[in-house]
Amino acid sequence: MKEIVRDDDNLLRRVIFTSPNYVKPDQSVTSFAFQPRRINNVPEMLSVDIERLTNYEASIADRFNYRLYAIPARTVREIGLDCEHDPLLENYAHALITGEISKARSRQLASSARRIHYPD
């Protein structure tokens, strides 16, 4: 069953931080962390997890190569995008950020994301 993504929900995005590294020296992330793949020149939607429906261990999946960044659903909507719950069999917390994610919007998402201090 799909849930409503509330404005006060935090959305978790896994960010690679080994080689290559999407985490900058000041711990902010590059806009590529919030840029979807393009298939046949059509951008896919951006996979995230709804924080209240998961835990950090499950969401990070690979804590040796990834870190988690959180962005409020309200922020996603304020910059002209949207988010919807998209539960998967293996991941009920899965959600999608939808809309046209331009490079400028990716930068806005990245600059609004805050690091989750897990596992360190």
Added chain:
Amino acid sequence: MPASNSLMLDIDPDVSTLPRIVDERYSVTDRNTIANTTSISIVVFSYMTLTTAAKDIVSKINHFKTLKENWDSYGALPTSADAINEAISFVRMADRNLLPFYFTAPGPNGELVIEFRRGHKEAAAYFNPDNTTELILSENNQTILEGSVEENYKDLLQFINA
């Protein structure tokens, strides 16, 4: 008195292996100066002595050549060889113009970004696999300019180096 090649260079560089010394797309220099042989020698000297920051960026960009498909687990493509070559040429040009390198990363679609930062001013130059470029200038997280690197290189210099 203009410096001679022999004064400027203590080695004889193999010019055939150098990148384009003057990339007209990004150049803001007067063509008469470029046509002067002595000035070109100075450019070569500049290439031979990239700053530490620029060398570090070039090294990281070269590492992107090793990325395999799905390197980010979200299905990312390997970084385009064309994008890598264009970006490295750009680094040499940007280094000559004293731009403050901050970060580089490969993108999910075969592109890469080079970022500059000075105070609250940030610039991101994107090199795409289809040989297009994009430039975003921002200050305090507000976008100031979006366009191509080629058409806005002068704006980049003025924005970051002002």
